[in-house]
Amino acid sequence: MTQPTxxxxxxxxxxxxxxxxxxxxxxxxxxxFAENGRHDLPWQQHQTDTPNPYVVWLSEVMLQQxxxxxxxxxxxxxxxxxxxxxxxxxxxxxxxAEHWAGLGYYARARNLHKGAKQLAEIIxxxxxxxxxxxxxxxxxxxxxxxxxxxxxxxxxxYGVICDGNVKRVLTRWAAIDGDITxxxxxxxxxxxxxxxxxxxxxxxxxxxxxDMGATLCMRSKPACRLCPLQEDCLAHAEGxxxxxxxxxxxxxxxxxxxxxx
DNA sequence: GTCCGGCAGC
DNA sequence: GCTGCCGGAC
Numbered sequence: 001m002t003q004p005t006x007x008x009x010x011x012x013x014x015x016x017x018x019x020x021x022x023x024x025x026x027x028x029x030x031x032x033f034a035e036n037g038r039h040d041l042p043w044q045q046h047q048t049d050t051p052n053p054y055v056v057w058l059s060e061v062m063l064q065q066x067x068x069x070x071x072x073x074x075x076x077x078x079x080x081x082x083x084x085x086x087x088x089x090x091x092x093x094x095x096x097a098e099h100w101a102g103l104g105y106y107a108r109a110r111n112l113h114k115g116a117k118q119l120a121e122i123i124x125x126x127x128x129x130x131x132x133x134x135x136x137x138x139x140x141x142x143x144x145x146x147x148x149x150x151x152x153x154x155x156x157x158y159g160v161i162c163d164g165n166v167k168r169v170l171t172r173w174a175a176i177d178g179d180i181t182x183x184x185x186x187x188x189x190x191x192x193x194x195x196x197x198x199x200x201x202x203x204x205x206x207x208x209x210x211d212m213g214a215t216l217c218m219r220s221k222p223a224c225r226l227c228p229l230q231e232d233c234l235a236h237a238e239g240x241x242x243x244x245x246x247x248x249x250x251x252x253x254x255x256x257x258x259x260x261x
Numbered sequence: 262g263t264c265c266g267g268c269a270g271c
Numbered sequence: 272g273c274t275g276c277c278g279g280a281c
Contacts, residue, residue: 064267070279104277107269143268164266183272219265220281247264264281271274 015192016174021232025173026198026205032228033208038215041068042075045153046204053129054085056154057119057139060146061112064163065105068214074103085129088113089120111141131155144190152203161206162186162193165213170196171245172217175234180245 015022038044043059045051058078062071077099082088088096093113100109118139122130130136136147144162151159162170167180170192178185197205216223222241224230235241 061267065277065279066266067279102278104279105266105268107276108267111269141268145267181273249264262281265279266276268276269274271272 015195016176016234017232022195025196025229028228029208029212030201030204033204033211036226037208037211042072042079044207045156046207049156051154051156051203053150053154054119055079056150057085057115057142057146058088058112060149060154061108061115061141062103064146065108066103070103074099082116085116085119085123088116108141114140115142129155131157133159149206152206154203156203158197158199158202159206160190160194160197160202161209162190163210165217166193166209168219168245169209169213169217169229172222172235172241173229173233175238175240175244177244177246179248181247 039047043055045056059071059075062075066074078088081095081099082091091113093110096113097106097109100106100112103109119129122135130139133147133151136142136150137144142150148159148161149163151157152161153159167189170176170189171180174192176185176188176192178188180186180189212227212229216227220242224233224236224241227233227236230236233241235244
């Protein structure tokens with residue numbers, strides 16, 4: 001053991017974990033995903049060298065609001081009727097709406113349709129899908145998280161995701177107790193997600209993070225016993241997994257409650 | 262009944 | 272920086 005010196009003080013003071021923990025996060029997660037993750041979802045592109053960005057874009061927009069099991073049949077019908085982004089772009093709005101019916105958030109279906117037209121035009125001009133984060137964020141209905149997902153999983157470029165699943169995993173692992181609806185906490189979580197995302201295989205990492213959040217690190221009754229991050233999960237160490245993520249509660253005022261009587 | 266979510270619009 | 276969106280899970 002070397003003596004602690006000024007130089008051995010953790011250099012990454014912005015994070016709650018040691019460099020060793022931070023650096024081993026991705027390998028542990030990826031090992032778990034290889035052994036126990038889901039590899040059969042129809043939009044997954046990690047087992048091909050020629051990923052299809054359309055598939056990832058479409059599925060990610062649906063998954064913004066809806067769980068995997070609900071999305072599956074909708075995604076299948078969309079791919080059946082609109083096999084390419086050009087098919088979706090050329091479709092009448094009524095047909096798109098029919099296929100979306102039941103998913104809710106119809107404004108998103110409008111953005112999806114508009115986004116398809118934008119993408120078809122870009123492909124017409126450049127011969128390919130957008131290739132940068134900024135160009136994807138310029139597509140209607142695509143924000144920072146969806147753009148990162150498409151970069152990583154749909155193009156096999158470098159990309160970072162920080163959606164609800166990731167935020168739950170990270171707030172627990174690092175015991176981040178800031179209100180996740182606040183922008184300061186959002187920034188903190190994005191910084192941690194970036195720090196943990198490996199430069200190679202960021203798509204596989206994104207896939208694994210989402211799978212972890214959905215199948216192990218669930219909102220209630222997380223399966224910590226099976227978790228590859230359990231050993232240094234700060235929330236688990238205190239038995240406070242379900243205290244995270246912290247979110248300020250809407251305090252409905254008594255007047256509006258009384259109105260319902 | 263109450264909470265959840267990623268984005269756009271405000 | 273904050274809120275509405277819309278159906279599902281709980």
